[in-house]
Amino acid sequence: MDSLLKHMVDMTGHRDHTMLDISVISAVQELACASRTRVLSLAAVRGQLFVRPRAVINAGSAARMEDLSDPSNPGEPISNFPALAACIVRHESNADTVDAQGNHTLWMPIWIGDKASTCLEIVNPTPYTSDTIHIIGGVVSVYRNFQNLLDYSERDSLTGLLNRKTFDDQLAKMLSASNESDTVSLPPGDTERRHHHEEEKQWLAVVDVDHFKHVNDKFGHLYGDEVLILIANLLQSSFRAQDRVFRFGGEEFVVLLRSTTLENAKKIIDRFRMNVEQHDFPQVGKVTVSVGFVSISAFEAPVIILGRADQALYYAKSHGRNMSCHYDELVSGGLLQTVESNDTAEFF
Structure with a gap:
C-alpha cells in the first residue's frame, strides 16, 4: 500500500505529459512485477490505426521516452495486435493474450469519452490475477484523469487548439x-x-x-x-x-x-x-x-x-x-x- 501511495503522489505531482508517462509505467512496472511496460500512442493515418511506443521500461532498467522525431514512421498497424484491435473495436477496458514463449501481454486503453489515443501495454511471464488487474485499473484511472487535466490546461477553450x-x-x-x-x-x-x-x-x-x-x-x-x-x-x-x-x-x-x-x-x-x-x-x-x-x-x-x-x-x-x-x-x-x-x- 505504501508503494501504491508513493506512486500516486509521484504521478499527481507532474504538470507535463512526458513525465506523467514515465511515472505511470514506473508505477505499473513495480506493482505488476512486469518484465516490460510501455505507453503506446494510437493514431489514425489515412484511415488506418497505427500503434507506436511512446515510453518504455524494462525490468531492471530505468524508464525512457522513445524517439518520435521521425514523422515518416507512424508505427505498426494495429492489425499486428489482433487482441488490442478487438478491444478497441468493442470499447473494452482491457485485453490480454499469450505468445508462443508463454509471455502474457495485457493492454489497457485509456478511454476519454469514446476515443482512445493512448494505451498501456504490460508484459509478464505469469498470468495476471484479478487483484493485479484491479490495482492497475486504479492507476490507469488516475493517469486518465490527470491526462484530462493536462489537456484542459493546454488547450484554448473556444477552439480546442493548443494555447x-x-x-x-x-x-x-x-x-x-x-x-x-x-x-x-x-x-x-x-x-x-x-x-x-x-x-x-x-x-x-x-x-x-x-x-x-x-x-x-x-x-x-x-x-x-x-x-x-x-x-x-x-x-x-x-x-x-x-x-x-x-x-x-x-x-x-x-x-x-x-x-x-x-x-x-x-x-x-x-x-x-x-x-x-x-x-x-x-x-x-x-x-x-x-x-x-x-x-x-x-x-x-x-x-x-x-x-x-x-x-x-x-x-x-x-x-x-x-x-x-x-x-x-x-x-x-x-x-x-x-x-x-x-x-x-x-x-x-
Whole structure:
C-alpha cells in the first residue's frame, strides 16, 4: 500500500505529459512485477490505426521516452495486435493474450469519452490475477484523469487548439531538437544524407484572419466565434499529424511545421490558405487568411523567430491579404529589411 501511495503522489505531482508517462509505467512496472511496460500512442493515418511506443521500461532498467522525431514512421498497424484491435473495436477496458514463449501481454486503453489515443501495454511471464488487474485499473484511472487535466490546461477553450502557454514549451522542444540535428556529424562523402539534412528544416507560421473586426461588427461575436472554430478545424485538417497548431488569442494562430523543405512548407501553408478561401462560412460567406512564415534556427531566440514571422505576416496584410509570405524571400528580394526584433508585433 505504501508503494501504491508513493506512486500516486509521484504521478499527481507532474504538470507535463512526458513525465506523467514515465511515472505511470514506473508505477505499473513495480506493482505488476512486469518484465516490460510501455505507453503506446494510437493514431489514425489515412484511415488506418497505427500503434507506436511512446515510453518504455524494462525490468531492471530505468524508464525512457522513445524517439518520435521521425514523422515518416507512424508505427505498426494495429492489425499486428489482433487482441488490442478487438478491444478497441468493442470499447473494452482491457485485453490480454499469450505468445508462443508463454509471455502474457495485457493492454489497457485509456478511454476519454469514446476515443482512445493512448494505451498501456504490460508484459509478464505469469498470468495476471484479478487483484493485479484491479490495482492497475486504479492507476490507469488516475493517469486518465490527470491526462484530462493536462489537456484542459493546454488547450484554448473556444477552439480546442493548443494555447499560447503550450506553444512556449513546444517551441523550446523544437529548438532543442533542431540544435541536436544541427550538431550531428555526418560521415565524409555521405552526400545523400547531408543533402537531406540541409534541405529539411522546422518552420513557424503566423496566421491572421483577414478583416475579422468587420465580421464581428457586421454579424456579431457569436458568428465571429463560429468563424474561429471553423478556421481551427481547417487548420487541423490542412496540416499534417506531426505539425502543431496553436491559438494565440483573438484571430491569431501559430503553426509549428516539423521537418520539411521550403517547397513543401509553401505547399502545406498554401493548401490551408486555399481551403479557407474556398470554404463557405455560414451567414458570413467568404473569409480569407494571411500567413507569414520563417525557418526555425536553434541559434536564435524565440522572440526573434516570432518577430520575423510577424514581419512577413504584416507584409502580406499590407499588400493585398489572402497570401502567404516567406520572411527570408522577402528580405532577399529587398522587400523587407532584416530586423532583430519587431517592436510592433501583436504577440508581445
